[in-house]
Amino acid sequence: MKLKIAVLPGDGVGPEVTAQAVKVLKAIAQEFDHTFQFKYAPVGAVAIDETGEPLPKTTLDLCKATDAILFGAIGDPKYDNDPSAKVRPEQGLLKLRKELGLYANIRPVKAYDTLLDKSPLKRHIIKGTDICIYRELTGGIYFGEKKLSDDGNTASDLCEYTRAEIERITHLAFKSAQSRKRKVTLVDKANVLESSRLWRRVVTEVSQEYKDVKLDFLFVDNAAMQIILNPKQFDVILTENMFGDIISDEASVIGGSIGLLASASVGDYFAMFEPIHGSYPQAKDLGIANPIASILSAAMLLDHFGLFEEAELIREGVERSLKLNITTPDLNTKFNHISTSKVGDFIEDFI
Amino acid sequence: MKLKIAVLPGDGVGPEVTAQAVKVLKAIAQEFDHTFQFKYAPVGAVAIDETGEPLPKTTLDLCKATDAILFGAIGDPKYDNDPSAKVRPEQGLLKLRKELGLYANIRPVKAYDTLLDKSPLKRHIIKGTDICIYRELTGGIYFGEKKLSDDGNTASDLCEYTRAEIERITHLAFKSAQSRKRKVTLVDKANVLESSRLWRRVVTEVSQEYKDVKLDFLFVDNAAMQIILNPKQFDVILTENMFGDIISDEASVIGGSIGLLASASVGDYFAMFEPIHGSYPQAKDLGIANPIASILSAAMLLDHFGLFEEAELIREGVERSLKLNITTPDLNTKFNHISTSKVGDFIEDFI
Ligand SMILES: CC(C)[C@H](C(=O)O)[C@@H](O)C(=O)O
Ligand SMILES: CC(C)[C@H](C(=O)O)[C@@H](O)C(=O)O
Numbered sequence: 001m002k003l004k005i006a007v008l009p010g011d012g013v014g015p016e017v018t019a020q021a022v023k024v025l026k027a028i029a030q031e032f033d034h035t036f037q038f039k040y041a042p043v044g045a046v047a048i049d050e051t052g053e054p055l056p057k058t059t060l061d062l063c064k065a066t067d068a069i070l071f072g073a074i075g076d077p078k079y080d081n082d083p084s085a086k087v088r089p090e091q092g093l094l095k096l097r098k099e100l101g102l103y104a105n106i107r108p109v110k111a112y113d114t115l116l117d118k119s120p121l122k123r124h125i126i127k128g129t130d131i132c133i134y135r136e137l138t139g140g141i142y143f144g145e146k147k148l149s150d151d152g153n154t155a156s157d158l159c160e161y162t163r164a165e166i167e168r169i170t171h172l173a174f175k176s177a178q179s180r181k182r183k184v185t186l187v188d189k190a191n192v193l194e195s196s197r198l199w200r201r202v203v204t205e206v207s208q209e210y211k212d213v214k215l216d217f218l219f220v221d222n223a224a225m226q227i228i229l230n231p232k233q234f235d236v237i238l239t240e241n242m243f244g245d246i247i248s249d250e251a252s253v254i255g256g257s258i259g260l261l262a263s264a265s266v267g268d269y270f271a272m273f274e275p276i277h278g279s280y281p282q283a284k285d286l287g288i289a290n291p292i293a294s295i296l297s298a299a300m301l302l303d304h305f306g307l308f309e310e311a312e313l314i315r316e317g318v319e320r321s322l323k324l325n326i327t328t329p330d331l332n333t334k335f336n337h338i339s340t341s342k343v344g345d346f347i348e349d350f351i
Numbered sequence: 352m353k354l355k356i357a358v359l360p361g362d363g364v365g366p367e368v369t370a371q372a373v374k375v376l377k378a379i380a381q382e383f384d385h386t387f388q389f390k391y392a393p394v395g396a397v398a399i400d401e402t403g404e405p406l407p408k409t410t411l412d413l414c415k416a417t418d419a420i421l422f423g424a425i426g427d428p429k430y431d432n433d434p435s436a437k438v439r440p441e442q443g444l445l446k447l448r449k450e451l452g453l454y455a456n457i458r459p460v461k462a463y464d465t466l467l468d469k470s471p472l473k474r475h476i477i478k479g480t481d482i483c484i485y486r487e488l489t490g491g492i493y494f495g496e497k498k499l500s501d502d503g504n505t506a507s508d509l510c511e512y513t514r515a516e517i518e519r520i521t522h523l524a525f526k527s528a529q530s531r532k533r534k535v536t537l538v539d540k541a542n543v544l545e546s547s548r549l550w551r552r553v554v555t556e557v558s559q560e561y562k563d564v565k566l567d568f569l570f571v572d573n574a575a576m577q578i579i580l581n582p583k584q585f586d587v588i589l590t591e592n593m594f595g596d597i598i599s600d601e602a603s604v605i606g607g608s609i610g611l612l613a614s615a616s617v618g619d620y621f622a623m624f625e626p627i628h629g630s631y632p633q634a635k636d637l638g639i640a641n642p643i644a645s646i647l648s649a650a651m652l653l654d655h656f657g658l659f660e661e662a663e664l665i666r667e668g669v670e671r672s673l674k675l676n677i678t679t680p681d682l683n684t685k686f687n688h689i690s691t692s693k694v695g696d697f698i699e700d701f702i
Contacts, residue, residue, distance in 0.1 A: 080542060080568070090542045120476045120580055141492075141510060146545040153514040155549035159492060160507035189593070191431060191441045194497040198506035217431070222629075224601035225609065228471055228579060242540070246597055250575035258576065278573075 012279025013289035014072025020291035020344030045076035054092030071274035101267035118256030135244025259290025287339035363630025364640035365423025371642035371695030396427035405443030422625035452618035469607030486595025610641025638690035
């Protein structure tokens, strides 16, 4: 297979971890006789520094001309504490999602047996957890109208959803549930929000087309509790943009390290793959960032193109590295000095 | 001291647990020679059933004519799965908060030593945790304009904040931090939301008046993770309405049971005290609902009027009951059949 892949390393540890994912993809290409072509482009704070814009037109054009995007991370503290900054790295990511129509963010959360002890949660609570979160990614309060009054004393954000926006991701979530444990949990705040009541109505309607899948509902406050109290009760979680942002980061504690979690952002025409961790600027260039989330994003990319055997091989490599403790310091208590690129090398060699 | 207390038991297990709190307050009155007068009024689903309205005018008037309100719980599943219901129990609670100007919801979260093993989190993660959450309660997306298009296919909620709304709760949070560990963490999503950027700006300004308190910031997604990974890093958490709803329910897992957590909702003129757990309708009338959260709300009520010794005695009673395993089934693995009212009786006797 021939694939053109846009690589957007972004900020902070993004470049280091993405480099490992590319290394692994190259090994796969060689082993399975595929042709993967990689094209690099800037996004985020580095793009602002270079061009003044968080998502330069050339980067967007490149993304539109490729089959898939491998994304690193975005964000720089110099913008976080300046609430009046007009240009922000995050805008690059949000615009990319919107322009490419990446309306569904898919985040699998698994408790790896070898890592049960790393989690702040007790072993019996998490063992066997296997959740897949479907977060709506191009609507809601992220993209609704934002206002700041002229005197700067009143600010607002609009959370808006349409039936069409809810329907399309709902279908994806139910289809996924059909090949899993056949359960979808809608997380909302229908006892307070009008938009949540629309979600409940539309999702209930769509669910009629999937009689083999059970649908239930949880208010987001209760969901935030249940994910920790009893994560095994969940199969597919479906939710809107802001709740999904919170719930999926929260759920990352189950795995023991946010450095393990990959995600896919998909739409009808494009697909992007990225670790869920952020740019982690404190760790930049120290060689301590865990590349596994990025490497597993590469596996999700291969899955997306039906290259299941290839994806599986990457996952085996990851499990092997975890088992043998060839891991960065966030997971490693045994060996010192196993760097980001050493972990990448190990998985590359395995392939 | 003479206090007029409005008792609003509400729905589900509300009446059972509130009855124990009243029992305990009566014991305190007797022991310390206070006069507490209790007046009952309906709210929530029971009020809808009786009067057609979730917050009847007589109930609101009673609240305005008393010194403090003891609240039970609200909510009934028959309304949750009917997204088109015009009247909803929750409206009663929201209206009460708004009409009484209860703009700050204060939720202490502590890890009780005797209960460390009940938590889904590991002992070393939670031991010593002592957080106080300040959640804004009368603004934001809860109260912003709600719209549903005529064709029913577009719905929206507006999240709006003004400088004044942010300032008043920020002062409360900083004052509280001064008598604690002198740290306030603002939880927001300033990398995406205009309203969060206003929060960051205003809180930063107000913090100048409290040079002895350290201020830091966390994005809500990261906060949802940090609360589980390392809850001991927090002292006072300050946040807006919706984020506070999620984060504080999530934090309840630290204590091992949501049945232990009390809260105070205060404004410039009124104050209301309630357990943070909901109406838990499945448990109604079974005698299994944990009354401790409600009893601890009563202790917060006494604190509010400067009756610290009295409040402390209630807390000692609670700790004693936990230590001796005189607890409802959610906490009890040793004795069967210790009912809601038996726990109340024990703490009453202790006083
Ligand atoms: C960086 C930020 C804008 C982004 C989001 O909130 O969506 C991130 O937290 C994520 O989850 O991908
Ligand atoms: C019942 C509901 C409206 C309420 C809220 O969301 O504020 C509850 O969850 C709470 O936290 O007190």
